[in-house]
Amino acid sequence: MTLQKIYADETIGFTDLKRGKTNFIDTFEKPIALLKRDEVKGYLIPTKLMAYFMEHLEDMELADIANQRLNELETGKSKTIKINLNDL
Numbered sequence: 078m079t080l081q082k083i084y085a086d087e088t089i090g091f092t093d094l095k096r097g098k099t100n101f102i103d104t105f106e107k108p109i110a111l112l113k114r115d116e117v118k119g120y121l122i123p124t125k126l127m128a129y130f131m132e133h134l135e136d137m138e139l140a141d142i143a144n145q146r147l148n149e150l151e152t153g154k155s156k157t158i159k160i161n162l163n164d165l
Contacts, residue, residue, distance in 0.1 A: 081116060081117055083110045083117055084108065084110070084120065085107065085108040085109050085110040085120060086107060087107070087109045087110070088109065088110040088111075088112050088117075089101075089109055089110075089111060089112065089121070090111075090112045090113070091111065091112070091113045091118070094111075105121070105123055106123055106125075106126075107123070107126075108120045108121065108122050108123075108126065109121040
């Protein structure tokens with residue numbers, strides 16, 4: 078068996094979930110590692126944390142698009158167009 082980093086402070090086994098030990102679901106606030114035969118198979122993540130991850134992922138994607146467009150301007154692959162906001 079190889080060592081595996083666990084990115085959670087708590088763990089729960091598949092067997093525990095099968096036995097109905099789900100009383101933590103309504104109150105957990107941090108990721109919980111899901112184990113099967115002492116190996117991490119996934120993570121249970123609270124909805125607030127998932128929303129946080131998705132929001133930041135979207136921000137990173139938008140920043141990447143903005144950087145690409147700035148690079149296109151700097152290299153001359155695209156040009157700016159002057160507009161008047163009142164005309165829109």
